[in-house]
Amino acid sequence: MSADDAELDELVNDFVTESREHLAQVESDLLGLEASGEAPEEATNRVFRAVHSVKGVAGFLGLENINRLAHSLESVLDLMRKGRLEPDAGLVDVLLGAIDRLREMIEAVGASDGMLIDDQLTRLAAYLEGDAQQVRKVAPPSVEVPPGHWLLQLSVATSRLALEFGVDAPQLVEEIARVGTLQSGAAELMRAVDEGSREAVVVVLSTASTPEEVIERLRLESGEVTVLREALGGVAEAAPRPAPRQEAAAPTAAAAPQPAPAGVKPAAAEPPSATPSPAPGRDNKDKEAAGSPAKRADAHQESIRVSVELLDRLMNLSGELVLGRNQLLQALDSGNDKGVETSSGRLNQVISEMQEAVMRTRMQPIGTLFQRFPRVVRDLAGKLGKQCALDADGKEVELDRSILEALSDPLTHIVRNSVDHGMEMPDDRRAAGKQAEGCVRMAASQVGGNVRIEIVDDGRGIDPRRLREKAVERGVVTPAQAATMSDREAVNLIFAAGFSTAEKVTDVSGRGVGMDVVRSNIERLGGTVDVTSQLGVGTRLTITIPLTLAILPAMVIACGARRYVLAQANVAELVQIRDGEGAARIAELNGRELLRLRGSVIPLVRLRTVLGEPPAETRREPIVVVVESSKLRYGLVIDAPPDAEEIVVKPLSRHFKSRPEYAGATILGDGTVAMILDAVGIANRCDLGEVAEDLLGEASLREALDGDEAVDLVLFQNHPEDTFAVPLGLVDHIRRVSPQDVREVGGRTVLAEQDRALPIVMLDRVVPSRPVGDAKVLSVLMLRIHDQTFGVVASGVEDIKRVAVQVDDRTLAMEGVIGSFQYEGRTVRLLDAGAVAQAALPHCFTAAPPKKQDAAPQRAPRVLFAEDTRFFRQHVSKVLQGAGFEVTEAEDGDDAWQALERGESFDIVVTDIQMPNCDGLQLTRRIRGSAQHRDLPVVALTSLSSDEDQSDGRAAGVTAYLIKLDDAALVAAVRNYMGALV
Amino acid sequence: MKKGPGNLYVCCHVGGLHIGVNLDWVQEINRLTEPTFVPMMPAWLRGLVNLRGNLVTVVDLGSVVCGAPVEKTSAARTVVVEIGDEILGLVVDSVGDVVDVGGRAVEGLPSHVPASQRSWFSGMVQLPDDLLLLLDVNTLRTLEADGARAGCA
Known part of the structure; x- marks a missing residue:
């Protein structure tokens, strides 16, 4: 192969790659045009340019057929661009058909000149004809062409040519006239040049020169010249011929145009039987015969585009490689082992x-790969009289190109199936209460080490009953097997060999080879395919392909001395549990840790x-990495x-x-491994599926975990028989101390520390309880109330639990206890920490409350308190009243709002967040929205205060956010904001 | 057996046994570097090593065949074998000569060899001063990660 040939091959390869991209773009643009029903300039221009550039390069490479078809397409597109043609379905069909043919020719570029394009040309010409009056005028049918002369149609871009030749209009006409006789169009040409029009003028020229020569002399582009009639007789032989095969056909082609009206675009004039006319290409190299198409086809090699960034990286790395080699050689020379x-x-x-x-x-x-499917769906739906759109998600997911290629056929088949079998006719859809237009959705995502592709349609679904019957009928399964099959299994019968889902065989799909081939193709790639379907609702096919070669965006996680990797695709979010927050957000249920995340609860795995x-x-x-996969979510x-x-x-x-x-x-x-x-495997190993089901299955549990009534409590024992609970929000930290550090000093109990003594409480002195027994280690819960820290001694801290507090505040009403509740068969008393503190350590707490009291207004400050749970309502009221406020209770936001509307005056609003009718945030918004109450401070109480909640609250206008049962903080906050007000 | 290629075995020492690894399998022999440990795997799987961008599963031949891991000494080696598309690194106490067993009879294992050990070997060759157990590399691929086959006498 000569260097020239190699160069040419290279050019052809580039052309193929580029054209492929152009055409793919064209296709999606055309579909977009059709959908929008008009011709937005940008998309039309894009299509036009793409076709134009295909045409240009094809002309340059002497790919005559491609050039001609592209030219014809371009002409029609040009009309669209100028608004003379509306891109209706018919036109788009024709355009797409032509694009298809173009693609086929490009894919078999070497043989393209032997392919028939008459059909496409005729169809395109029909559209041109509609607009061809002008053209007709310029080329009357009765042109007499001297023997040996070509009749050529030139598309003259006057402004360009005038510029190139540096001439004015008459000179340009002269220039053209020197080449041949202008049969028509001279006047238009003059006018166009004079007006400086940018549009091309079509003229017809009869000339003794070959089209090539004309192109050269007039500095035209090959696409701008169309052969209307070939030179007859000996002169024509002088024209170079691309291939003998076509030469043989030349007489027919040459003879054919005679009956055709010359004015119509030549494409239309081509009789269907004619092989492409042998208009000469520029490349005279490709003369050698019939072998050449095949040779070219072979020589054509696949190529792909690589980002410059990546190339730079490779370049950089190879530089590093050289550097490394030099260093190695140097180290070897100098015998430097370490260096080696x-x-x-x-x-x-x-x-x-x-x-x-x-x-x-x-x-x-x-x-x-996805971008071809809108077309597939469109064509198929059109053919079947259905209406169907296609949606694609996750286009950016990357796959090795070999995998992509291998996926092409299975996906096409599945999509066709969805439209053919899945979609109902528009009338049926309407009857079923669906939109007439169905939708097929394709979505790709990375899930762990796999790429998952879902094809979901909203069609009629698959009837498992019918499938069972048919499977039995065809001997795919025995009746006994069919009877024991679950519906899901039955639906998966569509993958059985020789099993077509088609109720009747159509030419579209259902030819017996079908989903079994799809499955085996996917399995060959190491993937799996699964189908689920709901009768009347739709069908979902899930293909999972391992991305053995794929680049995975991932998170590198250190654990112990090693590092691990988790696919980014599995990660929904990262949640950092801050120090104080930990216990409030992580709860435990049946020995399983749970994370509370924006009102939902997800299992935790360490x-x-x-x-x-x-x-x-x-x-x-x-x-906490919140992991999300198809079926589960966990931390x-x-x-x-x-x-x-x-x-x-x-x-x-x-x-x-x-x-x-x-x-x-x-x-x-x-370099480390x-x-x-x-993510899914870990979940399975930890039986997280069960947890999820537990959570779903038992409403009571969910309520316990989800409801706002649930509260995080620290459960601890004083005596093994006496279990107490204290709201987690009040617990500063928990210490483990030795009993000898607990000392009695002057009748008070303190915890001896290095430089100070911390006040602590032995519960049995305050609350009726058995004393802490002999223990080697005591736990001290350090509570913080009114900015004072004190300890409560416990024999053991059981755990931090999130429990539904259905507190009974009557049965075990006693000093220092808010109430009691049942937990795992035991009665737990909820400590009134404030009361305990005051009872046990009066000296610590006498000074604090009256501090602000001095500045308090004459009348008791009035608090409007909205809370739907009776227990909290009563408790908080008690606390606030105890602090000297007058409290008006409301059962929900509506109730509270009505109180405000009644004209009662309040100094502050304290509200729960989650309430029926009108929740705390709504209430806040109402308050902020009213002229009268706009400035009221609003303190929101919630059992969980996460950042998101808080920002929601802030957005609604909440003044402060507090955790429930943190009574001291509540009182302080109410005082504080009221102080600001008064 | 004929002499020459195909009959060359790398003689490895593992827990007192002389084990021959067919040279055709062997890609290279490296000093034992401690691989990246992979938790939750049986003891015979020492971990993974990055061998020029390929992952090598490092199998402790001592654990597999004798139930005792190879100690990391200066003599210890990793014999890298390629089977199909998998690359395994076999950790052995030390590596001796390459011996040509061509011309010698491959015998069955003596009856006192416990059943658990038998499965790893395709046969035995008597050398002048040694017994060489021929490793059946393929069986190493079938080692179960749950340790079912890893139990040794």
Whole structure:
């Protein structure tokens, strides 16, 4: 192969790659045009430009057929661009048909000149004809062409040519006249030049020169010249011929145009039987015969586009490689063992990175595959008389191109199936109460080490009963098997060999080879496919493909001495549990930790436990990775904030397959190996599925966990038989002390510390209870009330529980106790911490409350308090009244609002957040929205105060956010805001 | 057996046994570097090693065959074998010569070899001063991660 040939091949390759992209873009734009029903300039221009550039390059490369079809397309598009044609469905059909043909020719570029394009040309010409009066005028049918002359139609871009030749209008006409005789269009040409019009003028020229020569002499582009009639006789032979095969056909082609009206675009004039006319291409190199198409087709090699950034990276890495080699050689020369080690380590890393980068060059977004489907759906729906749209999500998910290619056929089949079998006719859909237009949704996402592709339609669904019947009928399963099958299994029968879901065989799908081939193709890629369907509602096909080669955006998580990787796709969010917040947000249920997240509860898994690592020694603020996969959501507790890194999944030996925790392994940037965690596998191993079901199944539990009435309590024992609870919000921290540190000093109990004595309470002195027994270690719950810290001694702290407080405040009413409730078969008394503090340590708390009292207004400050739970309502009222406020209770936000509207005056509003009818935030918004009450301070009480809640509250206009049962803080806050007011 | 290629075995020492690994499998022999430990895996799986960008599953041949892990000494080696598309690193106490067993008869294992050990070997060859147990590398691929096959005598 000569250098020239190689160069040409290269050009052809580039052309193919580029054209492919152009056409893909064209297709989606055309579909968009059709959908919008008009021709937005931008999209039409884009289409026009794309076709134009295909045309241009094809002309340059002498790809005559491609050039002609593109030219014809371009002409029609030009009309659209000028608003002379509306892109209705018919036109778009024709355009798409032509684009298809163009694509076929481009894919078999070497053989393109042998392919028939007459049909497409005729159809396109029909549209041109509608607008062809002008053209007719310029080229009357009765043109007499001398023998040996060509009749050419030129599209003359006057402004360009005038510029190029540096001439004015008459000169340009002269210039053209020198080449041949202007049969028509001279006047238009003059006018266009004079007006400086940018639009091309179509003229007809008869000339003894070959089109090539005309192109050259008039500095036209090959696409701007169309052969209307070929030169007859000996002169024509002088024209170079691209291939003998076509030469054989030339007489027919040459003879054919005679009966055709010359004025119509030549495309229309081509009789269907004619092979493409042998208008000469520019490349005279490609003369050698019939073998050439095949040769070209072979020579055409696939190419893909690689981002410059990636190339730069490769370049950079290869530079590093050279550097590493030099260092290694140097170290070897000087016998520097250490140096050898260092530089080979370095090389190792560089090469790894290089390998990654090379792999990345192969990655392509799945969008390149998806973008063909709107077309597939459109055509098919049109053919079947259905209405159907296609939605695609996750186009940016990258897959190795080999996988993408292999997915193409299965996906096409599935989508066609969805439209053909899944979609009902528009009337049926309306009858079923659906929109006439159905929708097929394709979505790609990365899930762990896999890419998941879902194809969901909202069609009629699959009838498992029918499938069972048919499966039995066709001997796919026995009647007994069919009877024991679940519906889900039955629906999956569509994948059985030789099983077509078609009720009747159509030409669209259902030819017997079908979903079984789809399944085997996907399984060949190491993937799985699953179908679920709901009769009358729709069908969902889920394809899961391992992204063995895929680049995975991932989080690198340190655990113990090692690092692990979790696919970013699994991560919904990161939640940092701050020091004080930990206990409030992490609750426990049946031995399982749960995280409260914006009103929902998700199970927690500690990564250390999963990996068999000992619990973290230092008590750092834990970070929860909220993991989301198809069926579950849970929190993975990790030690430290993760790093983001892009990783390449490396194949693992089969030994790891049986461990559900791992999805694979990777090599991190620094060359170390890290296992990729499998979010679903971890969940399965921890039986999280069960928890989720528990939560769903038992309404009471959910209520207990979700309801605002639930409260985080620290449960502890004074005596093993006496269990108490204290709101977590009041507990500052818990200490473990030895009994000898608890001392009696002057009738008071203190905890001896190095430089001071902390006041503490033995509960049995305050509340009827048995004393703390002999214990080697005592726990002291340090409570903070009115900015004073004191301890409550306990024999043991049981746990922090989130419990539904259905507090009975009567049965066990006594000093220091708010009430009691039942928990796991025991009676737990809820401590009134404030009362306990006051009773036990009067000296600590006498001074604090009256402090503000001095500045208090004459009348008792009035508090409007909205709370739907009786217990809290009574409790908080009691607390506020105890602090000297006058409290008006309201059962919900509405109630409270009515109180305000009645004209009662209040100094402050205290409200629960979650209430029926009108919740706390709504109430706040109403207050802020009213002229009269706008300035009232609003204190919101909630059992959980997360950042999101708080920002919601702030947005609504809440003045302060407090945690329920933190009575001291409430009193302080009410005082504080009231102080500001008074 | 014929002499020459295909009959060359790398002679490895593992817990007092002489084990031959067919040279055709062997990619390279490296000093034992401690691999990245992978939690929750059986003891015979020492971890993963990054070998020029490929992951090597490091299998402790001592644990597999004798139930005692190979100690990390200066003599300890990792014999890297490639089976199909998997690369395994076999950790052995030390590596000796490459021996050509061509021309010698491959015998069955003596009856006193416990059943648990038998499965790892395809046969035995008598060398002048040694018995060489021929490792059946393929069986190493079937080691179960739950440890079912890893139990040793």
